[in-house]
Every structure is written in structure tokens, then in C-alpha cells.
Amino acid sequence: MKEIALVLLTIIIAPIIGGILTGIDRKITARMQNRFGPPILQPFYDLFKLFSKETIVVSSTQILYAFLFLVFNMVALVMFVLKMDLLLILFILAFAVTALILGAMSTNSPYSRIGAHRELICVLAYEPVLIAVIIGIYFVTGSFKINDVIKHNNFLIFELPFIFIAFTYVLTIKLRKSPFDLSTSHHAHQEIVKGITTEFAGPILGLIELGHWYELVLLLLFIGLFFAKNIIVAIIAMLLGYFLEILIDNISARLTWKIMLRLTWSIALGLALVNLIWVYIRYRVL
Amino acid sequence: MEYSYLSLIFVPIIVAGLIYLFNNSTFRKAIVFLMSAVLVVLMVFAILQGDKEIKLSHALNFALEYLITFADYFLLAVIFLIGLKLKNNLISLLAALQFVLMFVFEFRTGKLEVENVFYVDHLTFIMLMLINVIGPLISIFALSYMEEHEKHLHLEKSKQNIFFAVIMLFLGAMNGLVLSNNILWVYFFWEITTLCSFLLISHDGNEESIKNATRALLLNSIGGLSFVVGIIFMYYKSGAIALSEIIRSQDSSILMIPIAFLALAGFTKSAQFPFQSWLLGAMVAPTPVSALLHSSTMVKAGVYLILRLSPVYIDTWLSNIIAILGAFTFVAAALLAIFQTNAKRILAYSTISNLGLIIALSSVANVYSIYAAALLIILHGVSKALLFLCVGSIEQGIGSRDVEDMDGIKYRMPIVAFLTLLGSVSMLLPPFGVLITKWIAIEVSTQNIVAMLEIIVGSAFTVVFWTKFIGKILSDGKDTKRIEVFEGLRHLPLIAISILVVLVSVFMIQFTNAFVVPFFKSSFARYSGVSSRELKDLYIKDFFGFNPFVFFGILALGIIIGVLLYKLLSPKRYVRVYMSCENDDNFSFRAEKDKPVEFEFKNYCFNTFAKENNITLISNIISVALIAIMFGVILK
Numbered sequence: 017m018k019e020i021a022l023v024l025l026t027i028i029i030a031p032i033i034g035g036i037l038t039g040i041d042r043k044i045t046a047r048m049q050n051r052f053g054p055p056i057l058q059p060f061y062d063l064f065k066l067f068s069k070e071t072i073v074v075s076s077t078q079i080l081y082a083f084l085f086l087v088f089n090m091v092a093l094v095m096f097v098l099k100m101d102l103l104l105i106l107f108i109l110a111f112a113v114t115a116l117i118l119g120a121m122s123t124n125s126p127y128s129r130i131g132a133h134r135e136l137i138c139v140l141a142y143e144p145v146l147i148a149v150i151i152g153i154y155f156v157t158g159s160f161k162i163n164d165v166i167k168h169n170n171f172l173i174f175e176l177p178f179i180f181i182a183f184t185y186v187l188t189i190k191l192r193k194s195p196f197d198l199s200t201s202h203h204a205h206q207e208i209v210k211g212i213t214t215e216f217a218g219p220i221l222g223l224i225e226l227g228h229w230y231e232l233v234l235l236l237l238f239i240g241l242f243f244a245k246n247i248i249v250a251i252i253a254m255l256l257g258y259f260l261e262i263l264i265d266n267i268s269a270r271l272t273w274k275i276m277l278r279l280t281w282s283i284a285l286g287l288a289l290v291n292l293i294w295v296y297i298r299y300r301v302l
Numbered sequence: 303m304e305y306s307y308l309s310l311i312f313v314p315i316i317v318a319g320l321i322y323l324f325n326n327s328t329f330r331k332a333i334v335f336l337m338s339a340v341l342v343v344l345m346v347f348a349i350l351q352g353d354k355e356i357k358l359s360h361a362l363n364f365a366l367e368y369l370i371t372f373a374d375y376f377l378l379a380v381i382f383l384i385g386l387k388l389k390n391n392l393i394s395l396l397a398a399l400q401f402v403l404m405f406v407f408e409f410r411t412g413k414l415e416v417e418n419v420f421y422v423d424h425l426t427f428i429m430l431m432l433i434n435v436i437g438p439l440i441s442i443f444a445l446s447y448m449e450e451h452e453k454h455l456h457l458e459k460s461k462q463n464i465f466f467a468v469i470m471l472f473l474g475a476m477n478g479l480v481l482s483n484n485i486l487w488v489y490f491f492w493e494i495t496t497l498c499s500f501l502l503i504s505h506d507g508n509e510e511s512i513k514n515a516t517r518a519l520l521l522n523s524i525g526g527l528s529f530v531v532g533i534i535f536m537y538y539k540s541g542a543i544a545l546s547e548i549i550r551s552q553d554s555s556i557l558m559i560p561i562a563f564l565a566l567a568g569f570t571k572s573a574q575f576p577f578q579s580w581l582l583g584a585m586v587a588p589t590p591v592s593a594l595l596h597s598s599t600m601v602k603a604g605v606y607l608i609l610r611l612s613p614v615y616i617d618t619w620l621s622n623i624i625a626i627l628g629a630f631t632f633v634a635a636a637l638l639a640i641f642q643t644n645a646k647r648i649l650a651y652s653t654i655s656n657l658g659l660i661i662a663l664s665s666v667a668n669v670y671s672i673y674a675a676a677l678l679i680i681l682h683g684v685s686k687a688l689l690f691l692c693v694g695s696i697e698q699g700i701g702s703r704d705v706e707d708m709d710g711i712k713y714r715m716p717i718v719a720f721l722t723l724l725g726s727v728s729m730l731l732p733p734f735g736v737l738i739t740k741w742i743a744i745e746v747s748t749q750n751i752v753a754m755l756e757i758i759v760g761s762a763f764t765v766v767f768w769t770k771f772i773g774k775i776l777s778d779g780k781d782t783k784r785i786e787v788f789e790g791l792r793h794l795p796l797i798a799i800s801i802l803v804v805l806v807s808v809f810m811i812q813f814t815n816a817f818v819v820p821f822f823k824s825s826f827a828r829y830s831g832v833s834s835r836e837l838k839d840l841y842i843k844d845f846f847g848f849n850p851f852v853f854f855g856i857l858a859l860g861i862i863i864g865v866l867l868y869k870l871l872s873p874k875r876y877v878r879v880y881m882s883c884e885n886d887d888n889f890s891f892r893a894e895k896d897k898p899v900e901f902e903f904k905n906y907c908f909n910t911f912a913k914e915n916n917i918t919l920i921s922n923i924i925s926v927a928l929i930a931i932m933f934g935v936i937l938k
Contacts, residue, residue, distance in 0.1 A: 072875045074888070075778055079871055083864055101846060103741060111731055114769050121773030124709070124780075124888045125879035126903050132773065133906040136766050143762035147744065151758065154748060160846075214880055219871050274911055289755070296751050 019098060026097045027090060034229025035059045037236075041262055042202075048266045059225075066222035074123040074215050081119025082220045086227040088112035093234045099163035102150045109234070112227065113139055120212045131211030135199035137273045141280040142186035148288040152179040153241070155295040166244040173242040175298075178291035180242050184257060185284040189276070190235055193265040196276055304356045306347045307420050307481055310430070313340060314474030322467035330466055331445055337470070338438030345434040349427045353824060355418035355483065355546060363419060371408070374490045375401065381497060381523065388516050396523035403530050411537065414486065416544045421483035424821035428676055429480040429606055432683045435802070436598040437473045439795045441466065443691050444590035446791040450698050451588050455506065465505055469594065472498040476599045480606060485536065485543050489529050492571070492603065496522040499600050502591040503584050514583030521580045525570030525604075532563030545610065549825055554614050561615045562936045565608055565624055566929065572604025572657045574631045575925035581654060585646045589694025592646060596653045597687035602679060605657055609664045609675055613825045617667040622750055623932045625665035629753040630928060631658030633760035634921040639767040641907050641914040645693045645705050648771055649686065652729065655760065656682045656736070659743055662753055667829070668746040669822065670845070674739040676818040677810060681735040684806055685728045688799045692722040695792065699785055705771060706904050710779020715786040717793055721800050723775050728803050730768040733853030735807040738845050740764070745846065770905050780889045810850050815841045 039056035046053025073079065092108040095101075113135065120132035154160050156175050157168045165172075173180050189196040200211035208214075216224055239257040240250040271279070317337045321330055358366065378401040385394030408414065448462050475494035482488045496519065504515035533543065539556045542548050551557055573581035584595055595601060608624070615621050632655050639651035656678065663675035695718045696711060697703040712719040728734040740761055747754040806813065819840045827833040832840070843849070879888050890898035 070875065071871050072877045074877060074879050076868075076876075077776065079868055080864055083867055084860075087860060103744060104846075104848070107732065107737065107741065110765055114731070114765065117769055118773050118776055122776050122778065123879055124778045124903070126881065126901060128879070129903045136769060136906070139769075140762055140766050143765060144759045147758040147761065148755075151744075151748065151754065160745060209880065209882075277911070292755075293751070300749070300751075 022097060023094050026094055030093055030233045031226055031229045034232045035063070037232060037258065038229065041258075044259070044262050045266055048263075059229075063222055063225055066225065067219050069218035071218050071220065073217075073220065074125065077122050078119050078216060079220055081115045081122065082216060082223040082227075084115035085112050085119070086223045086230070088115060089227045089230040089234070093230050093237075096162065096234055096237055099161065099166070101160050102153065102162060102165070103147070103160050105234075106146055106150060109231070110139065110143060112231070116212060116224065116227075120215065123215045125215050127209040128212060128214040130208050131199045131214060134208075134273055135212050137277060138189050138192075138196070138199055141277050142189045142284075145182050145186045145280065145284045145288055146190075148285065148292055149176075149179050149183050149238075152176050152288065152292050152295055155292070155299050158299075162241070165241060168245070171243055171245050171249075175295060176242065176291055178287040182284040182288040182291075183238065183242075184260065185287075186280065187235060187239075187257070188261060188264055189280070191232065191261055193261050195264075195268040195271045197265075197270055198273055198276065304358055304420070306344050306351070307356060307422065310341070310344050310348060310434070311474050311478040311481065313337065313344070314470045314477070318467040318470035318474065321470060322463050325460060325463035327449075327460075327462070330462065334438075334441050334445060334466065338442060341434040341438055341473070345430050348422065348430060351422070353424065353820070354420070354422045356420040356422065357417055358419050363415075366419070367415065370487055370490050374404070374486075374493070377490070377493050377497060378404070381493070381519070384500070384519065388512070388519075390516055390520065393516070393520050393523055396520070396527050400523075400527050400530050403527075403534065407530075407534050407537070414484075414537075414543055416484040418483050418544065418546060419487075420481045421544070421546045422481060423824050424817045425606070425610060425676065425825070426480050428680060428817050428821070429602070430477065432598045432602065432680060433473060433476045433480070436683055436687045436799065437469075437476070437594065439799055440590050440593050440598070440687060440691065441469055441473075443593075443792060443795040444469065444588075446789060447590055447691075447694060447698070448588065454698075461505070461507075465502070465588075468498050468501045468505075469590075472502070472594065472599055476603065479603055483544050483546055485533055485545055485548070488545070488607075489526075489533060492529060492567075493526055495571075495600055495603055496526060499584070499595060502595075503587045505587060505591070511586045514580075514586050517583050518580035521570055521577045525567040525577070528563045528570070529567040532560045532567060535563060536560035548611070549613050550828070551614060552828065554618060554828075557614050558618065558620050558936045561611055562620060562932055564611060565615075565620075565932075568604040568608040568661075569627070569929075570604070571607070572601045572661065573654050574604075574627065574658060574661065575634055575654075576922035576929075578631070578635065578654050582647060582650050585644075585650055589646075589690055589697065592650075593687050593690035593694070596650070596690060597683040601653065601657055602683065605660045605664070605675075605679060608661050609672075609679070610825075612664045612672065612675075613827075613829060616665065616826075616829060619935050620932065621665040621667065622753075623928065623935060625662045625747070625750050625753040626756070627925065627928050627932065628658045628661030628663075628665065629747070629756035629760070630921075630925060631655065632662060633658075633756045633763065634917075634925070636760045636763035636767065638914065638917060638921070640763060640770070641909065641917070642767075643705050643905070643907060645696070645703050645708070645771075646690070648705065648767060649689050649693065652764075652767070653682070653686055655764070656686075659740065659757070659760075662747065662757065663739065663743055666743075666746050666750060666753070668749075669840070670742050671746040672822050672826065673814050673818050673842070673845075674742040674746075676821060677735060677814060678739040680806055680813070681728075681739065681810075684799060684802045685725050685734075685736065688721060688796065688803055689725040689729075691796055691799070692718050692725060695796070696722070705774045708774050708779075709777050710781050711775055713779070713782035714784060716784065717786060717788065718796070719775055721796050723772065724800050724803060726768055726772050726775070728807065730765065730772070732848075733807065733850055733857055734803075735810045735850070738810070738848055741848075742845060774905065778888065808850055808854055811842060811844060 038059040043053045043056055088108055089112045092105050095105050117132045117135050120128040157165045192200055200213050236254040239254045243250040243253045378397050382394050382397040475491045479488055479491035500515050500519040503518055504512050537543055570577045635651045635655035639648050642648045660675050660678050663671045699715050729736050743757050747757055823837050884892050890900040893899040
């Protein structure tokens with residue numbers, strides 16, 4: 017009973033938090049750019065407006081993919097809140113992205129297909145790092161279950177500092193922030209129009225937007241995992257992490273996918289590996 | 303009852319002879335159907351008998367012993383002659399070496415008799431199910447496929463009699479391979495599969511197919527030689543030539559050298575790096591051959607041998623290195639799959655990759671990894687059979703096996719496109735089983751950090767190439783005219799296999815409990831106190847909390863909600879794709895004077911990022927190095 021309440025609560029509250037965070041993002045971004053910026057509740061107005069629009073599509077299957085994107089993100093978040101297996105959560109998250117990519121590829125639009133392929137390249141870049149992060153957590157805590165991870169008697173960040181850096185690195189890709197906003201971006205400076213979401217409109221785009229909010233909350237919770245010993249520290253870390261992403265977003269220009277792939281595979285994966293090997297030796301060999 | 307085992311081997315071989323002699327289409331159809339039914343019945347009967355070691359009557363055993371010994375020498379002589387005819391001295395040399403080694407060995411040791419001729423346990427059942435259900439379904443599909451295939455080739459005289467005869471022989475040999483207890487017999491059937499694959503790959507008789515068949519024969523002959531050396535070492539180290547004795551052997555350390563050689567033989571047969579090229583070359587053969595090689599025969603023989611021997615070497619240095627080797631193939635093949643545009647090559651690399659995963663799982667000392675390895679043999683078998691047959695049908699339909707030409711295939715060939723989608727989704731997404739095995743692989747391989755890193759990177763590659771593949775099948779194309787007509791002989795086997803694909807994943811837990819757990823219990827008795835535990839203790843309720851029923855339930859619910867939502871949001875209006883308003887339709891830009899210019903969008907193949915050949919070369923070098931390390935560690 018308690019669990020069902022928790023699930024319902026998550027499903028209702030997460031998009032509210034996600035929306036507000038997005039609003040704050042836009043406000044901060046505007047201030048950094050010397051603009052006044054929209055009200056913090058603007059994302060909600062946008063969303064309601066999207067849902068009030070007419071459903072127009074290029075291919076009728078698009079609705080399904082947008083829906084799947086939302087559902088997979090929701091399921092991943094719910095699984096996180098229910099403290100289930102981290103690796104499975106990651107897989108589910110990967111399928112959310114897969115759904116979005118398939119949605120973009122189902123139409124014959126060049127912009128959305130380029131966006132889809134860039135998103136695929138992003139998957140290629142961040143997926144191994146994310147799994148490495150989870151393996152690192154496993155080596156330290158001895159479990160893949162969040163339930164056991166949060167019971168760990170120390171801040172994970174002390175034992176996984178490099179892995180944390182690698183994680184924040186790929187978070188930029190995952191949140192589609194500059195310099196890695198290759199596949200799509202919230203700002204109108206894409207050379208591929210709106211990339212992966214070009215062909216989605218009205219309520220269908222609304223579903224995707226909603227999915228993004230769940231995704232955002234989930235990814236921030238991952239940051240919190242590194243500070244799970246103290247809930248207040250964790251919340252501060254999550255907010256700081258988010259602010260850092262916004263800052264990076266505003267001070268950098270987009271890189272090409274080749275540079276992104278090279279950088280992620282060398283720097284982020286390298287950092288993660290170094291950290292992995294040392295926790296492996298510390299916890300498995302010694 | 304021992305006759306049911308004997309008939310599983312000899313019925314297909316006799317049928318092969320009949321098909322060869324009577325080159326008549328109606329007769330062929332009738333006998334293929336009849337034999338499929340007979341094989342399934344025999345298989346069910348064999349499974350109902352339970353685990354067994356079967357003795358034959360003395361006279362029969364004696365006769366078989368001689369028959370197989372002489373057939374073996376005959377087979378090696380045939381391969382020797384084929385080598386001469388192909389002007390490939392290396393093949394002849396390898397065959398001659400095997401011949402001489404075998405002869406000297408058997409001459410010196412005298413009579414090597416194994417009392418229990420057949421060793422049948424639950425792993426055998428798993429393989430029997432794969433061979434005798436998927437194999438016949440592929441043969442039935444081939445009946446319609448080959449007619450069409452020969453129409454394209456404009457042959458004067460049909461060569462289908464040879465084709466089907468070899469396929470039947472192949473199935474019989476596979477049954478023999480998994481049933482035999484005497485490792486010399488296993489070797490004999492192993493060599494038959496090598497010869498059959500050569501004949502099938504070279505079936506079309508053109509230059510390219512003969513070249514690729516030669517390569518397959520060469521690489522598999524290396525495996526054959528390694529097998530012989532393994533047998534000889536096995537005999538001199540432990541005096542055992544019966545699989546049942548080898549598995550129960552208490553002292554695994556003295557068996558390391560023979561096991562390493564046998565594992566190498568398994569690598570060649572399962573097309574692991576650096577031996578992968580023969581399986582890719584095999585793609586020139588008619589599609590049913592690819593389906594057969596990739597799903598229920600040939601490549602599965604290699605992983606079968608490694609999983610069979612796994613109880614002996616598991617939890618040793620050798621197992622760590624084999625796990626690293628398998629996982630390396632997993633990642634390298636998945637990476638190379640990203641570069642491909644030829645659908646059959648994508649599938650081939652995916653097979654190689656999955657076989658690597660099976661080998662890695664077989665070598666990790668963990669209950670779940672053994673479960674997953676056995677499961678993946680079946681899961682991969684059914685999905686890959688379906689995918690190859692579908693791609694073959696698409697190829698005959700649109701005249702191309704290039705993924706880039708498959709835009710709009712969902713309109714042109716809806717049935718096959720849907721089944722292809724099912725097959726590829728079953729290889730990637732939950733709730734289908736292949737994902738679960740990948741997940742288990744990551745969770746259990748944490749004790750072998752190198753293998754684990756390979757698997758996590760490979761896992762990302764897998765997502766990329768499957769998503770590309772699925773995206774193409776689901777994408778819109780200009781040509782939307784339906785060209786597919788329902789054809790019983792072709793579509794019913796496909797539908798049957800796709801039902802199996804779903805069933806295997808839905809009943810994964812029940813399947814594991816019924817077949818994999820008893821295999822684990824009987825074979826791994828030596829390992830970590832398994833023998834003291836009851837069969838019931840080893841049963842699983844779910845895989846780390848993953849219960850297929852729950853997930854398939856959620857999937858069904860999701861579909862219902864999806865349909866409702868679709869009704870709710872049902873599109874009011876269809877629009878053109880957005881191209882800065884410079885288009886009249888979805889497929890062309892407006893250029894000067896409003897003249898439409900068609901555009902084309904192809905999948906990224908990363909050719910500008912790295913060269914496929916370089917990656918192949920580097921992977922081959924690394925895998926050779928790893929194999930050298932394997933032998934270096936073992937041969938102190």
C-alpha cells in the first residue's frame with residue numbers, strides 16, 4: 017500500500033519538480049545572457065499550450081514512440097524511487113532513448129533523421145560511462161540495489177571522485193546541454209532545426225517534454241546517490257550539479273560529434289576506468 | 303529405446319541419401335515434411351527418457367565403432383582431396399596432419415572403447431530441441447526459397463537434391479555431435495559439419511562462393527587439428543576419452559592443456575575472433591544456409607563444446623582468459639556491426655558477438671551465468687533463425703540485402719517486416735530474454751574486471767547497431783506499393799519460429815528450471831557444493847527480480863493503454879515533413895524553378911571516424927595475442 021502511494025506520488029510530483037527546474041534553468045540562462053527571461057512557470061504554460069493544440073503528424077506511429085519515451089522514463093524513475101536494481105534502471109533509460117530515436121527515424125525528414133543519428137552517437141558516448149559508474153558503485157557497496165547503496169556508511173563521492181566527474185561529464189550529453197547539444201536543444205540555435213524532435217508537434221511533443229522532465233529528475237537523483245548519506249547534502253549537491261550544467265551550457269559552443277566521441281571515450285571513460293581499477297583493487301584484491 | 307537416439311542420428315542421414323537419389327520436387331517436399339515430423343517425435347521421446355548414459359548391445363557397439371572409425375578416415379581423405387582440387391595445399395596439409403595424428407594415436411593405443419555410447423543430459427536436450435525444431439522449420443522454409451533462388455540462377459538442372467541432402471546430413475551430424483559420449487565420435491560428427499558447411503557455402507558454385515567456402519574449410523580444419531591434439535592430450539593426461547568421465551574428473555589441473563586445445567576448436571567453429579571471417583564469408587550462401595549455420599547448427603556446436611567442458615575448467619586461470627576472449631569477441635563484433643550496411647553482415651556480426659557472450663558466460667564461475675549461457679543458446683537460436691529467414695525473404699522481394707534499401711519495407715512486405723521487427727526487438731529490448739542475459743553477464747562478471755569492461759562497452763555498441771537496424775525497418779519510404787503475397791510454405795515456418803521467439807522469452811524461468819537447472823546440478827557437481835544441494839534449492843523464481851510474466855504483463859497493459867491513447871490523440875491531420883517549407887512531398891526539396899530534387903538519407907556508418915579494415919586488423923591481432931596468452935598460461 018505504502019509503495020503504491022509512493023509510486024503515485026512520484027508520478028505526480030516528479031514532473032512538477034522537473035518543470036520548475038526547467039523554468040529555473042531558463043531564468044538563469046536568461047540572466048547569464050543579460051535578458052530578463054520568462055517566468056519560472058513558463059514551461060508549464062508551454063506544456064498546457066502544447067496539449068491544447070491539434071494533433072498533427074507525419075507518420076501515425078510517432079504517437080506510439082513519444083508515448084513509449086514518456087513511459088520508459090516514468091518506469092525508470094519509479095524503479096529508482098522503489099530502490100531497485102541500478103543496472104536495470106539504466107537499461108530502461110536506454111530504451112526510452114531508443115524509442116525517441118525510432119520515432120525520429122520513422123519519418124522521412126532529413127532533420128529528424130540526422131538528429132536521431134546524433135542521438136545514437138550520444139548513446140554510444142555516454143552508455144559505457146554510465147554503466148561504469150554503476151559498476152563502480154557496485155564495487156564499493158557490494159550491491160546493484162539502490163536499497164543497499166544508500167545504506168552505505170560513507171559518502172560515495174569520497175571513494176568514487178573520478179567516477180563522479182565522469183558522471184557529470186556525461187550528464188551534459190544526457191541533458192542535451194551545450195557543448196554536447198548535438199541531437200536537439202532547447203535553444204533555437206540548431207543547424208538541424210530542432211533535431212530529433214523536429215517532426216513532433218502539439219500534444220505528441222508535449223509527451224516528449226513531459227518525458228524529459230522525468231528524465232531530468234532521475235538524472236539529478238543519480239547525483240544524489242553519491243551523497244546519499246545525508247539527505248540535505250544530497251539535495252544541495254543535486255542543485256549545485258544542475259547549476260553547473262546550466263553554467264557549462266551557457267559558456268560553451270557546440271562541438272562536432274567526432275570530438276564529442278573522442279573526448280568522452282578518452283576523458284570520461286578514462287577517468288571512470290582509473291577509479292574503477294582502484295576501487296576494484298581496494299575492495300576485491302586487498 | 304536406444305534406437306530413438308540412433309534414429310535421431312541416422313534417419314536424417316538415410317533421408318539425405320534418398321533426397322540425393324530422387325531429384326523430384328514433390329518427393330522432396332513430402333519427405334522433408336515427413337522427416338520433420340519424425341525428428342520432432344523422436345526428440346520428444348528422447349527428452350521424456352530423462353538423463354541417461356546408454357549402452358548398446360556389444361555387436362552393435364562394435365559395428366558402430368568400426369563404422370565411425372573408417373568413416374572418419376574416409377572423411378579426412380575427402381577433405382584432403384577437396385584441398386587438392388581447390389589447389390589449397392594448406393587444407394590438404396591440415397587434413398593429412400589430422401589423418402596421421404589420428405592414425406598413429408589409434409594404432410598406438412589400440413582399441414579405445416567407451417562403454418556408454420550416448421551421454422544424454424539436459425544440455426543435450428537443449429541442443430536437441432534447437433536442432434530438431436528450428437532445423438526442420440528452416441528446411442521447410444528452404445523448400446519455397448530454393449525454388450525461387452534457382453529461378454534467379456537459371457539453372458538447367460536443379461541442384462536442390464544436393465542442397466537438401468547436405469542439410470539433412472548436417473542435422474543428423476549435429477544430433478550425433480550432441481548425443482555422443484565418446485569424444486572421438488564427437489570429433490567425427492564435428493568434421494562432418496565442417497564438410498557440410500563447405501558444401502553448403504559453395505552451393506551456388508560461383509567464384510565468390512567457392513572462395514568463401516574454401517576459407518571456411520581452412521579455418522575449420524585448423525579447429526579440427528586443434529580438436530585432435532586436444533583428444534590426444536586428453537588421453538595421455540587422464541586416460542579418458544568419454545565426455546562423461548572428463549566432466550566428472552576430479553583433478554582439473556592436468557586437464558588444462560587438452561581443454562585449451564578443445565576450446566580453441568570451439569572458437570573456430572563458433573567463429574570467434576580471429577576466426578570470424580569464415581562466418582562472414584558464409585553469407586554468400588543461400589539464406590536458409592545462413593539461418594541454419596547461425597541458429598541451430600555449426601556455430602552452436604562450438605559453444606556447446608565449451609559449455610559442455612565448462613565444469614572442468616571453471617574457476618581456474620583458463621576460465622578467466624576464456625571469459626576475456628569471449629567478451630572480447632562480444633565487443634569487437636558488436637563494434638564492427640555498427641559499420642555494416644549489408645543486413646546479412648549485420649546479423650552475422652551480431653551472431654558472432656552473441657556467441658562471444660555465451661562463451662564468456664560459460665566461463666564465469668557463477669550459477670546465474672551458466673543459466674544465462676544455456677538460455678542464450680536457445681534465445682539466440684530462435685531469434686537469429688527468424689531474422690535470417692526474414693532478411694532472405696526481403697532480399698528476394700526487393701532484390702537487395704542492403705539495409706539502406708529497406709525504407710518503407712513495412713508497407714511493401716508487411717508480414718515479413720513485422721516478423722523482422724519482432725526478431726530484432728527480441729535481441730534488444732525487454733521483456734525479451736537476450737537483454738536479461740546481457741544484464742546477468744554484467745552483474746556476474748564483476749569478478750573478472752577485464753571481461754566486465756568489455757561487456758559494458760559491447761552492450762552500448764549492441765544498442766547502437768540494433769537501433770539503426772530497427773529504425774530502418776520502421777522508417778517511411780517513397781515506394782509503398784505492397785509486393786508481398788501470403789505463401790504458406792514460406793510464411794508459416796516464419797510465423798512458427800516467431801511464436802517460438804515469444805514463447806521462449808515468456809517461459810524463460812520455467813525453461814531454466816526444467817532444463818538448465820538439472821544440467822547445472824548434474825554437470826557442476828564438483829563445483830562449489832552443488833552436489834549437496836537439492837535440485838529444488840537451485841530453482842529460480844526470477845532473475846534478480848526480473849520476472850518475464852510481470853514484464854510481459856506490463857507490455858500487454860502498455861499496448862492496451864497505447865491503443866487507447868492513440869484513439870484519444872488520433873491524428874486529425876497528416877502533414878508533410880518539415881524542410882524549411884521547401885518541399886512539396888516528403889521525399890524531395892524544391893530546387894530552382896520549383897523543380898523537385900529528391901534527397902536520400904542513409905544511416906551513419908562511422909566510416910569517416912574509423913576504418914572497418916583497421917578495426918578488424920587490430921581486433922584480430924588482439925585476439926591472437928589473447929589466445930597466445932591462453933596457451934602461455936596453460937603450457938608452463
